[in-house]
Structure formats: C-alpha cells, structure tokens
Amino acid sequence: MKPRDSSKTTVTIRDVAKMSGFSASTVSIVLNNAPLARYIPPQTKARIQKAAKSLGYFPNVFAKSLRSKRNHTVGVMVFDITDPYCTPILRGIENSLYQASYLQILADAHNERGRFERYLEMLLERRIEGLIVLANWLYLDINLLADIERGKIPTVIIGRELESDATSSVIVDDEAGAYGALSHLYGLGHRKIAFVRGPKALSSSKARWRGVQRFAKDTDLELDARLIVDLPDQLNPNVGVDDGFRMTDELLKRKRPFTALMAYDDMTAFGALRALAKAGIKVPGNCSVVGFDDINPSQLFVPALTTVRQPMEAMGAAAVVIVNDAITAAAEARSFGAIHRKLAAELVIRESTRAVPDKSS
Amino acid sequence: MKPRDSSKTTVTIRDVAKMSGFSASTVSIVLNNAPLARYIPPQTKARIQKAAKSLGYFPNVFAKSLRSKRNHTVGVMVFDITDPYCTPILRGIENSLYQASYLQILADAHNERGRFERYLEMLLERRIEGLIVLANWLYLDINLLADIERGKIPTVIIGRELESDATSSVIVDDEAGAYGALSHLYGLGHRKIAFVRGPKALSSSKARWRGVQRFAKDTDLELDARLIVDLPDQLNPNVGVDDGFRMTDELLKRKRPFTALMAYDDMTAFGALRALAKAGIKVPGNCSVVGFDDINPSQLFVPALTTVRQPMEAMGAAAVVIVNDAITAAAEARSFGAIHRKLAAELVIRESTRAVPDKSS
DNA sequence: CCATTATAGCGAATCGTTTCAATAAAACAA
DNA sequence: TTGTTTTATTGAAACGATTCGCTATAATGG
Numbered sequence: 001m002k003p004r005d006s007s008k009t010t011v012t013i014r015d016v017a018k019m020s021g022f023s024a025s026t027v028s029i030v031l032n033n034a035p036l037a038r039y040i041p042p043q044t045k046a047r048i049q050k051a052a053k054s055l056g057y058f059p060n061v062f063a064k065s066l067r068s069k070r071n072h073t074v075g076v077m078v079f080d081i082t083d084p085y086c087t088p089i090l091r092g093i094e095n096s097l098y099q100a101s102y103l104q105i106l107a108d109a110h111n112e113r114g115r116f117e118r119y120l121e122m123l124l125e126r127r128i129e130g131l132i133v134l135a136n137w138l139y140l141d142i143n144l145l146a147d148i149e150r151g152k153i154p155t156v157i158i159g160r161e162l163e164s165d166a167t168s169s170v171i172v173d174d175e176a177g178a179y180g181a182l183s184h185l186y187g188l189g190h191r192k193i194a195f196v197r198g199p200k201a202l203s204s205s206k207a208r209w210r211g212v213q214r215f216a217k218d219t220d221l222e223l224d225a226r227l228i229v230d231l232p233d234q235l236n237p238n239v240g241v242d243d244g245f246r247m248t249d250e251l252l253k254r255k256r257p258f259t260a261l262m263a264y265d266d267m268t269a270f271g272a273l274r275a276l277a278k279a280g281i282k283v284p285g286n287c288s289v290v291g292f293d294d295i296n297p298s299q300l301f302v303p304a305l306t307t308v309r310q311p312m313e314a315m316g317a318a319a320v321v322i323v324n325d326a327i328t329a330a331a332e333a334r335s336f337g338a339i340h341r342k343l344a345a346e347l348v349i350r351e352s353t354r355a356v357p358d359k360s361s
Numbered sequence: 362m363k364p365r366d367s368s369k370t371t372v373t374i375r376d377v378a379k380m381s382g383f384s385a386s387t388v389s390i391v392l393n394n395a396p397l398a399r400y401i402p403p404q405t406k407a408r409i410q411k412a413a414k415s416l417g418y419f420p421n422v423f424a425k426s427l428r429s430k431r432n433h434t435v436g437v438m439v440f441d442i443t444d445p446y447c448t449p450i451l452r453g454i455e456n457s458l459y460q461a462s463y464l465q466i467l468a469d470a471h472n473e474r475g476r477f478e479r480y481l482e483m484l485l486e487r488r489i490e491g492l493i494v495l496a497n498w499l500y501l502d503i504n505l506l507a508d509i510e511r512g513k514i515p516t517v518i519i520g521r522e523l524e525s526d527a528t529s530s531v532i533v534d535d536e537a538g539a540y541g542a543l544s545h546l547y548g549l550g551h552r553k554i555a556f557v558r559g560p561k562a563l564s565s566s567k568a569r570w571r572g573v574q575r576f577a578k579d580t581d582l583e584l585d586a587r588l589i590v591d592l593p594d595q596l597n598p599n600v601g602v603d604d605g606f607r608m609t610d611e612l613l614k615r616k617r618p619f620t621a622l623m624a625y626d627d628m629t630a631f632g633a634l635r636a637l638a639k640a641g642i643k644v645p646g647n648c649s650v651v652g653f654d655d656i657n658p659s660q661l662f663v664p665a666l667t668t669v670r671q672p673m674e675a676m677g678a679a680a681v682v683i684v685n686d687a688i689t690a691a692a693e694a695r696s697f698g699a700i701h702r703k704l705a706a707e708l709v710i711r712e713s714t715r716a717v718p719d720k721s722s
Numbered sequence: 723c724c725a726t727t728a729t730a731g732c733g734a735a736t737c738g739t740t741t742c743a744a745t746a747a748a749a750c751a752a
Numbered sequence: 753t754t755g756t757t758t759t760a761t762t763g764a765a766a767c768g769a770t771t772c773g774c775t776a777t778a779a780t781g782g
Contacts, residue, residue: 012738023762028740036741039759061487062432063738066423066767076467082452084445084657091443094469098476103483106437106467108455115459122464126422241661270661277663296445297658300602300631302638373768384732389770397771400729424768427737 020051092316130323154326177345178211198264244271284354303351381412453677491684515687538706539572550717559625605632645715664712
C-alpha cells in the first residue's frame with residue numbers, strides 16, 4: 001500500500017481551488033489581487049481566502065518566479081563581515097530592503113578573489129535582481145568589475161568609486177572629512193601634528209590625504225615629513241590595529257615632538273592609543289588623537305575617540321535606493337544610467353582631543 | 362515589427378540543445394552528470410559542454426527547484442546584527458555554509474517580535490531548507506518557538522536553550538565559563554570581588570551566576586551582597602555599556618571597597634572600565650576587571666580586557682553541521698531528533714587583571 | 723542467425739504558478 | 753427583440769528544467 005498519508009507535504013493552488021470550488025485561475029487572481037480581480041464578487045473572494053487560510057496555503061516561490069522572472073531577492077556581497085565597519089552598513093541595507101520587502105542573500109568574500117568569484121556565480125545563478133557590493137578595504141581590481149558587468153544586474157558598490165563609470169557607487173566624502181578633522185585639531189591650537197596615513201593602494205587613503213593637504217595649504221600649516229608614516233598595504237582590516245601600533249611606535253622613536261595625531265581610521269587610532277599609552281603619553285592630556293569612520297568601539301573607548309563619522313546606515317540605505325530604482329527601471333524596460341552618490345562625513349568630537357596646553361602657563 | 366533582438370535575455374537548456382544538435386533531455390543529463398550520463402559518449406558530452414559554455418548558459422534555479430524541491434538555501438535570523446557578538450558567529454555560519462555550497466538569506470529581527478514573524482514568514486515562503494536563529498540577548502518567548510515549529514523546517518537556535526526539547530540548540534557553557542573567570546580572580550588573590558550581573562530575564566545571566574555561586578561554595582569565598590548589582594532588563598544590547606557604567610557608578614557610591622570586578626559581559630565591562638576611570642581607579646593597578654564573550658573590541662581596549670571567550674565561530678559552524686545533518690536526514694526521509702550542543706568557553710587573560718597588591722608591602 | 727543486452731537519445735509529462743483567450747451568463751441599450 | 757457591454761469564470765499554454773519510459777541501433781552470446 002502506498003503511503004498516501006493525509007499530511008500531503010505541500011498544499012498547492014489546486015488544493016485551494018478544489019476546496020473552494022473554483023478553478024486554479026480564479027484562486028490565483030484573487031490571491032494576488034490581479035487586475036481581473038475587479039470582476040470577482042466579494043463572496044467568491046471570501047470563500048477562496050477562507051479556503052486558502054484553512055489549508056495553510058502559501059504559494060511556491062519557485063513556480064511564481066519561474067513565470068514572473070522576479071524573485072525579490074538581492075545579493076549583498078561583503079568583503080569581510082568581521083570588519084566592524086561593515087555592520088552598520090549592513091544594518092542600513094537590511095532596513096531599507098525590508099521596507100521594500102526584499103530579501104537579501106549575504107555572501108562574504110573573506111577578501112579572497114576566488115571566493116568572490118564563486119559567490120558571484122552562485123548569486124547570478126539565483127538570478128538575484130540586484131547586487132550590492134560592500135568594498136571595504138580590499139583593493140577591488142578591475143577584473144572583478146568586468147565579472148559583475150557580465151551579469152547585467154543592477155549593481156551598486158559601496159565604498160569605492162570605480163574608474164569606469166558604468167557601475168553605480170556610494171561613497172563618503174573622505175577629503176572633506178579629513179579636512180574637517182584636521183581643522184578641528186588646528187582649531188584646538190595644534191600645529192605639530194603627526195599623521196598615520198592609510199595604505200597607499202586604497203583610494204580612500206589618497207582622498208583623505210588630499211583633504212589634509214588642502215587644509216594645510218589653506219592655512220599655511222606646515223606638514224612635517226618626519227611626522228608622517230604610512231600603513232603598509234595589507235589585506236586584513238582587523239590587523240589595522242597592530243599596524244597602527246607599530247607605526248606609531250616607530251613615529252615615537254623618531255623623537256620628534258607632536259601634540260596631536262591623526263590616524264587613517266579608527267582601527268589605526270586604537271593602535272596609536274595603545275602605543276601612546278605604552279610610551280606614557282596621556283591622551284588627550286599630552287596628545288590628541290583623531291580617527292576616521294566612527295566604528296562601534298570608538299565611543300566605548302576610554303577616552304572615547306574623536307573621529308569622523310561615516311554615515312554608514314545612510315550609505316546602506318542609499319545603495320538600496322539605487323538598486324531599487326534600477327530594478328524597477330529594468331522591469332519597465334527603461335534604461336538606467338549609473339548613479340554616484342557621495343555622502344558627507346561628520347566630525348564627532350569626544351574625549352580624545354583637547355586644546356593644546358597654553359605654553360605661557 | 363517585434364523587437365526580436367538577438368540579445369535573448371535568457372538562454373535556456375533548449376538553446377543549448379538546438380546549438381549542440383541534441384535534445385534538451387540529453388543536455389540536462391550531461392550537464393548534471395546524471396546517472397544516465399554513463400551511456401553518453403565523451404564526444405557528445407564535449408559538444409554539449411562546448412555549446413553550453415559558448416552560450417553562457419546556466420540553469421534557472423527556479424525551474425530546477427520547482428522540480429527537485431531543493432534550493433540549497435538556509436535562512437539565518439539574527440536578532441540584532443549590530444551586536445558585536447553576532448559577527449563572529451555569522452562568520453562561522455557563513456564559512457561552513459560556503460563549504461557545503463549553501464547560500465544564506467540573512468534576516469535581522471531588530472529585536473522586534475513583529476519583524477521576526479514577518480521575516481519568518483518570508484523565509485518559509487522561500488522554502489528555505491533550514492533555519493539558524495541567532496538569539497542574542499532577546500528574551501525569546503515560547504510563541505516564537507511555536508511559529509518556527511509550524512514551519513517543520515530543520516532549525517537550530519544559537520545562544521538559547523529552549524524549554525521544549527524539540528528544537529536543536531548550540532550554546533556555550535556559561536556556568537563553567539563564569540566559574541573559570543572567578544577562579545582566575547581568586548587565584549590572583551582577590552577576595553573582595555564586585556559583580557555586575559546580567560539582566561535577570563536572560564538565561565545566560567542565571568547560568569553565569571550559578572558558576573559564580575558554585576565557585577564560591579567550593580572555596581568558601583564570601584559573596585558580599587553589597588558588592589552585587591544587576592543590569593536592568595533591557596532590549597538593546599548596545600546600551601549594555603551605559604548600563605554597565607551606571608551600575609558600576611552606583612556600586613562605587615556604596616563606598617564598599619573591592620579589588621576586582623566581574624562583569625556580566627564585555628559590554629558591561631567597558632562601561633565599568635569607564636566608571637572606574639572616572640573615579641580615578643586604575644585598571645588593573647587598583648582594580649582588576651573581567652568580562653565575558655570576548656567580542657572584537659575587547660582586545661583593542663587599553664587595557665586589553667581579560668575575558669571569557671565564547672567560541673563564536675565554532676558555534677556558528679556547529680549550528681551548520683546540525684542543520685546540514687537534519688536536511689540530509691529529511692531528504693532521505695529519515696527522522697532526526699533535536700541535538701543540543703554545549704561548547705566550552707575559554708578564559709583569555711589579557712591586561713585588565715592583575716594579582717592583588719601584597720598588603721605587607 | 724536470432725535473442726539478449728548495452729548504448730544513445732528522445733518525447734512527453736511534471737513541478738506550481740500566472741495569464742491570455744475564450745466562454746457564458748447577466749445587464750444594458752436600441 | 754437583437755446586439756453590445758459588463759461581469760464571472762475557466763481551460764490551456766507557458767515558464768525552464770528533470771526524469772521516466774520508450775525506441776532504435778549496436779554489440780554480444782549462444
């Protein structure tokens with residue numbers, strides 16, 4: 001005897017049709033509130049709804065997507081989820097996606113190229129409707145871009161502006177942010193300022209330094225080359241701390257006095273803080289420190305870190321707006337050019353910066 | 362005239378069939394290396410592969426899943442992704458999932474019940490093959506459990522052991538962890554130890570306290586009620602710092618001396634660190650502090666926090682092993698009981714704890 | 723040389739929806 | 753009354769893949 005147990009695993013639209021006494025077509029029309037539902041009398045609707053509910057029916061998304069070619073799913077590719085910089089952006093993405101009732105498939109490339117490609121392929125296979133790439137830190141090379149464009153899928157990159165203009169992007173105004181941070185230190189009376197610059201390969205690194213230079217020029221502040229060190233090129237964002245520590249240590253060894261230190265980012269600043277503590281230099285008593293990013297731990301630190309805040313949730317949200325627009329454009333067969341958004345950073349003044357002690361006293 | 366442009370958006374198996382000169386059936390058999398492929402001569406295979414490649418064909422997952430009822434996707438529901446405790450677990454989950462070539466749909470409940478339910482529904486609609494719930498912090502009530510069980514989907518909960526035994530779980534051995542932490546302090550000579558306990562509603566809170574009590578009993582250590590405070594029940598994990606600060610502040614006001622403080626978790630410890638700093642108490646010079654969890658910022662702190670490390674990546678991996686086993690069991694129509702794994706925590710000794718100063722000196 | 727058996731490939735049904743075109747009754751207009 | 757429109761409902765054809773069962777040739781064995 002065949003199992004034929006009553007617990008028919010899946011209840012289909014035909015089951016609902018049978019129970020309600022109408023055809024599958026009608027059930028579909030009612031349940032989706034399709035245009036034709038206009039002609040369906042309320043009582044019919046009610047009976048169908050009731051049958052559907054009592055059977056616990058919900059439509060099979062695969063069948064649905066197979067016809068409609070839509071699946072309300074976007075891919076989110078991060079390069080390293082353990083980077084604290086990611087999390088708020090992910091929150092921003094998630095939140096906006098949820099509002100638009102999209103679901104996200106999360107892929108983490110671990111900063112590995114092969115993994116990125118494999119994931120990209122898997123995502124493409126799933127026929128995601130859009131793709132958001134969170135390019136924190138990794139030196140995103142151009143071939144990856146080509147891979148993405150091959151997919152012909154609406155894509156936004158957060159954190160990196162590609163040379164080619166074809167893919168949308170959301171970035172923060174690094175230059176203005178750095179300008180503001182330095183301006184803050186300057187306003188507190190600091191003149192001997194040390195810099196731990198970011199890895200040269202990073203575009204944000206360059207942009208932040210441009211901000212510094214511009215401010216220096218605007219105010220005739222002298223940038224002492226002996227007070228400038230660079231973070232090595234490095235794939236793992238989480239060792240930024242160690243590098244920051246090491247570079248600051250080296251800076252200290254130069255015996256060149258400074259009253260403030262501007263770090264490439266918060267992680268670097270944490271490392272610097274540790275190096276300064278080790279050298280017996282009090283922050284902010286003897287030296288002010290400013291970071292960049294405002295990742296979560298920065299406000300926790302003692303002293304809490306003065307830093308330049310990236311509007312990370314907003315960046316995530318902005319990315320979603322762009323993909324969403326692109327997706328609807330595609331659905332309506334409109335063409336849709338790439339969009340580039342640059343969001344403003346905001347200086348957050350906390351405890352790690354203080355006016356330079358008055359020399360006269 | 363119809364558009365009929367050559368850029369036929371999607372290339373189907375039939376296109377491959379046409380190009381290679383075989384039928385769709387054969388193409389399917391070859392491309393999936395199905396049992397029947399045994400009979401297909403190598404040259405035929407080669408021709409089909411070539412055609413597929415040259416057309417850039419990849420199968421439509423919807424059509425595929427529609428038949429096979431499998432889609433290699435699991436849902437991952439977190440309660441708050443901005444909680445730093447989440448990230449390493451997510452990494453562990455992602456990594457294991459990737460190995461098994463599963464993709465994950467990430468849902469973030471924001472600690473809101475309605476959002477949890479909505480997401481659960483969406484995930485069920487997608488017919489995810491398994492579900493991993495990351496129950497950090499939220500007081501997961503029993504109704505949610507019922508919701509999950511309704512779905513009949515292999516589920517694992519990380520971080521919470523449900524009363525009902527029906528759903529698998531992965532938790533950490535809180536009691537032993539707390540026991541070890543206290544033992545560490547005791548070994549350093551501390552006898553007047555303050556405690557900032559976690560919210561009473563949290564099961565981990567209770568378990569950790571049990572560990573403390575057990576150790577106290579084992580060693581006749583006296584637990585001074587005036588040195589014990591409780592964190593308020595509170596939904597947002599990120600304000601644990603503020604609560605930790607406030608409670609430590611209050612503790613300090615009691616003027617009851619102590620040489621060490623054991624915090625419910627790292628966030629609380631950060632708050633305590635800040636309160637102690639404010640009161641001019643040096644850590645670890647005048648007071649040792651120990652946390653729990655070992656979230657990312659803990660090692661960054663100055664002083665770096667001594668804490669009890671939860672093996673978060675391993676927990677994520679363990680969860681994946683369980684769902685994976687459950688899924689294959691289900692696929693083979695075997696029954697599969699709930700599994701409960703309790704992982705050991707590990708004491709990580711850093712800079713925030715030190716031997717109590719010798720009184721004789 | 724005929725009966726098997728292995729080899730190669732195909733046609734058609736199926737998965738669960740949506741949607742177009744068709745039908746038919748009812749309502750309306752002339 | 754007849755012809756047209758509106759209202760209600762449905763059958764059948766996709767969507768793109770997998771798979772069972774069938775045919776047909778080639779190889780094998782006696």
